[in-house]
Amino acid sequence: MSEAVNDVFRALADPSRRALLDALFKRNGQTLGELCDGMAMTRQAVTKHLALLEDANLVAVVWRGREKLHYLNPVPIHEISERWISKYERGRLSALSDLKKALESDDE
Template sequence: MDMDPVFRALADPSRRALLDRLHTENGQTLGELCEGLTMSRQAVSKHLVLLEEANLVAVVWRGREKLHYLNPVPIAEIADRWIGKFERARVKALVDLKRELESDDEKA
């Protein structure tokens, strides 16, 4: 699985807001997702396309309505496979930095 589209999709605040909206109420139509937003329907639609391509949103057509469903799996995979690696390094990094600063002090 390529995580790059996921990272890129998550980089935009508008798209994260859309995920938040779906998190609050799943299965909304494009029109519903546009309500209360300042940008045009087209802008929202484009954002949703990127979210779909990142597999963060799944769609189901019902007649002329397109229902959008949050798919948290890619987010979970990022947490598992990518963030976990750095989380494990957390304490180590702080220790490294502390040691480096101390060796600086010795030189001063």
């Protein structure tokens, strides 16, 4: 569980990866090519970021023929907010501020 949580935070800590998630939020089920079109990144960089998002289970993939479609998967974020943050209900505000700090400081 904690390893999975680390993966989610690590994945979310990068602005390029957040931009990819935002692109999927706007239009779900995009191919690599479609995702590259809207990004100021090389295809290799997008591929690398998508792999990391997949490992963190923030992006789910479906194959349609030879096309790999990418879908935003918010379930791990929900798991963190419900299981991890609300577990420390009384410390909710400080937990949220820690979360904010972790997300903002950990940009690799």
